[in-house]
Amino acid sequence: MTQPRDEPTVNEDVQRVSEDVSNRLEALGLWLSGTEKPEDLVRIQESVERFELAVKTRGGDLMVDEGPDGQTIEPDDVHFALPPRHADESVERYLNRLDRAREEVLRHPSKD
Numbered sequence: 001m002t003q004p005r006d007e008p009t010v011n012e013d014v015q016r017v018s019e020d021v022s023n024r025l026e027a028l029g030l031w032l033s034g035t036e037k038p039e040d041l042v043r044i045q046e047s048v049e050r051f052e053l054a055v056k057t058r059g060g061d062l063m064v065d066e067g068p069d070g071q072t073i074e075p076d077d078v079h080f081a082l083p084p085r086h087a088d089e090s091v092e093r094y095l096n097r098l099d100r101a102r103e104e105v106l107r108h109p110s111k112d
Helices: 010-027 038-057 062-066 091-107
Strands: none
Touching (some): 038 062, 038 091
C-alpha cells in the first residue's frame, strides 16, 4: 500500500526537523558544516539545552549571555556564554567541550 502524496514521508519529516534544528543552532551562532547527521543535530541541540538549563539554574540570563546570532557582546558572566563550535571541530569533540562548560557553569557561584 502506498502513502498518499499529501502526507510527508519519514525522510521528509526527518529533513524538515533537521532543518529546524540546524536553523536554531545557527541562530545561536553555532557553526555547522552541513554534513552533520540528523542524530548529531539532535545530540548538539540536547547538549545546548542542558547547557542553557545549567545557566538558568545559576541565575544567568540567556538573552544577554548568548546575544544575537550567538555573539557574546557583553555577557553578564563569561562562564554563562555558550561556547562556539570551531570550524574544524568534530561533533564529538564539541559535545565533550560543551559538557565540560556545563559542568563549570554548575560549579560557578549563582547570580541570585
